[in-house]
Amino acid sequence: MRKVYSRIEAIAGNVITVTARGARYDELALVNSAHGQSLAQVIRLDQDKVSLQVFSGARGISTGDEVRFLGHSMQVSFSENLLGRIFDGSGQPRDNGPSLEENLIEVGGPAVNPARRIIPRNMIRTGIPMIDVFNTLVESQKLPIFSVSGEPYNELLARIALQAEVDLIILGGIGLKYDDYLYFKDTLEEGGALSHCIFFVHTASDPTVEALMVPDISLAVAEQFALQGKRVLVLLSDMTNFADALKEIAVTMEQVPSNRGYPGDLYSQLASRYEKAVDFEGAGSITILSVTTMPGDDVTHPIPDNTGYITEGQFYLRNGRIEPFGSLSRLKQLVNSRTRKDHRAIMDAMITLYAAYLESQEKRSMGFRMTDWDNKLLKYGGLFEEKMLDLSVNIPLEEALDLGWEILAACFTPAETGLRSELIAEFWPAREAVS
Amino acid sequence: MPNATGKIIGVNGNLISVEVEGNVALNEVGYAVVGAQRLKSEVIRIRGNRAEMQVFESTRSIGIGDRVEFTGELLTVELGPGLLSRVFDGLQNPLPEVAEQHGFFLPRGVYMAPLDRTLKWQFAPAVAPGDTVRAADTLGTVPEGIFQHCIMVPFHMRGSYQVVSIAAPGEYTVDTPIAELKDAAGELHQVTMVFEWPVKRPITHFAQRLRPTEQMVTKVRIIDTFLPVALGGTYCIPGPFGAGKTVLQQVTSRNADVDIVIIAAVGERAGEVVETLREFPKLTDPRTGRSLMERTIIICNTSSMPVAAREASVYTAVTIAEYYRQMGLHILLLADSTSRWAQAMREMSGRLEEIPGEEAFPAYLESVVASFYERAGLVELNNSKKGSITIGGTVSPAGGNFEEPVTQATLKVVGAFHGLSRDRANARRYPAIDPLDSWSKYKGCNDPQRTEYARDIIFKGNEISQMMKVVGEEGTSISDYITYQKAEFLDRVYLQQDSFHPIDAAVSVERQRHVFELLFSILSAELKLENQEEARDFFNTMRQYFLDYNVAEWQSEQFKQLEDRIRTLLKSKQIGIDPVAKELVASTD
């Protein structure tokens, strides 16, 4: 039995400090207070002073409360029994099912050896042209949805989850609104997917520190399934809450902030989670789709900024659709050369022309005379938005490519598109199908 | 004197505080003993008998009172034959070999010898008994892939030595003594093919540094023509996320006209290294006909690997570069991203509670960045051969704003600046190097005056397009409109380049010169275009031809046909040559 310490020396924010011997870095402890039990984790050692972050928050903890060290760092039970279950941020059941204690695995384990990774090669089809054609999603990709609050990002996540061809879905909810949690649950249930889902959900009303564990637990479980050969899709919503929880602890620990109060290691902290996305040679894979709500719609805010530097692209969600500019799947070139040979060219040409359309639109709004060319672009822009950009469009990639050619042919002569002659010879529609 | 030992008295992230018994040195390596594991660490501050150390591993489960064993040695890399085509982490652990023994994950506290101990090298002596040698002199050579790898007198040996014996031609492992040297005091020293060198100390065993003048060809048009890099020069690529820094470095690592490329993946995505790792063995190096991997070394300390080792990794990379430079080779070191290295410094500085500078970076950031880039250069070696190190580093500025400490510190010391722009990336104008803001102090592959002429068109075109936003197309004169179209055309067919197209991705200097001449004749042409409609049509068609031309095989039938087509189209509208250009041509031809 581990020794119990009942003298808490300091309480600040959600961090408590006790005098103790034998504690180890990252180790877990149980704090017993009048309000019940909470897990806590060692985050600093200084001689015999041990600082711990308390998962359920330090509010209500008294200096006389008991702290018992557990002798291990965070663990989670791993087995098939997790399937269909719902847990909270520290891994305790949120549904009415039994608590799971068997086969405990380490959370936040070592990084994958880069030499053992393989180049991602499988496209994940979603039926959404803005993704499949322009920003193809790839197995093992890590990709956030950058969004302002109020956008239907959770709807988009849920739709991708339902349509994506994967074996297993793990939802990590971080500060998730209760309604959104229920929305995920209902949508996946209706879609018949719940039996291959696992939820680790921290809701907005749960203690902040508990949010910190969600990505690690979700990814530790995902990793085990992936090692068993499963293709796992991990959804993390909303990573901004995760970063804010990190900031809160850093401030309490009086770390020197680097940028707008966020700790200097924000990049490393986020990266160590996102980098769990992987395609294992000879086994399964982990794909991470997350949500990062942009505070003040500002992409240069440290959270989206650091996230952008870590992830393999991003989808900007604005006005209910995926923005054609800025949105980017960096792995697309690994797969879109093998889908259809016009895929890349169509993707580039349509985006370039859409950019020109926006310029024409701006000119028009400033009252300039529209040239023939402007008028062509205006027609094109309208068709593009209606037939491609709209998130409700649900067609397979090949159909979407054909549609792309038809839209171009309806608006332009071949030379105006900037497409290579060889592709034009093969794909340019004989007649104008769309008008 | 026995090595010092210590006792851990504090743990804060990857920083441990240690109470030391005995003497320790700054940057000395010690091992924190945690159960059965020994975790490599480096002393980064000493105060009295208390040392602060950065741990090159996760510090999970370290406890107060755990032992630290010091080694008496600084952080070093191992130098010898067999570094080429290998993949190391920031501390020079060979990652594929670690994977072979430990599987998918990077276990903590596992360190493996960088060089293969069993491999035998075909040694040919280059000195004879009685010869006098000094540090860095060649004792013999072994073939390593495409190079003759020089076995040199270890760099740390001071003064001059007499060769007492030298191994006969034959096969030896790296640990076999191949020479016996006698110092001035008559003491004998055995030398093998391998030795160590502290990573943070530059190797300076050369006669003199020279000014970099020769161009380092990257086969990227916008760089080689407009923003060139010199052999032995330095350059940086700052840019917001997703603007194309990594892709640009990847194509450069494939195509650059140098002997050896060292890729340092510093705190970025593991997946990007994997692309290189898996692709390079399959790609042939056009210079040698051998696999690209044979001229490549990868130092890989990606973002989820320990942060302290990330800080070390850039030094590991540049030290290995210096070692090969000593053999008279030209090395290109590409570091992606130097910001992650700076951030690693910032993390440690924060934990040491140093007084923070701007954005919490340490006050010494600038001098550390400067001394890193200073390790680049073209040198004349003691044997009068030349060797060089060219360093290209990406910078990942917070918020994409170049007015931040790392970008600014870097811009002060480099010779070329390839700034990537978010707007160009969004408009898919790749490589998204901003032609207006970027600069280079080096000389490019085309006639400087004509290059300047073309560059001027980019600037004018930009001004006109700004103006057009206000006055509209109808308010723009036809001559301005043509200039604008020329600038757009130049941008589309020359500045932009498809990094993923087998032909367009790499354009030889010969082809660049040829194409640039043709381009110049279009840019400098006075054209008979009546109105804007007609001008746009002309340039649309011209662009179409030129894009096809760019992806045609160099000097193929198709290439020539397309060129004819371009010339014919030009002739159909040309009525003269811009007088400025005419003068310029007259003065240079």
Ligand SMILES: Nc1ncnc2c1ncn2[C@@H]1O[C@H](COP(=O)(O)OP(=O)(O)OP(=O)(O)O)[C@@H](O)[C@H]1O
């Ligand atoms: N030259 C290019 N040609 C075509 N596409 C490109 C080019 N450069 C970049 N891209 C596209 O942009 C994506 C992002 O590029 P890259 O990964 O090089 O950005 P980065 O600047 O390194 O970003 P980060 O700072 O986040 O690492 C690529 O995956 C590719 O889709």
Ligand SMILES: [Mg+2]
């Ligand atoms: Mg990059």
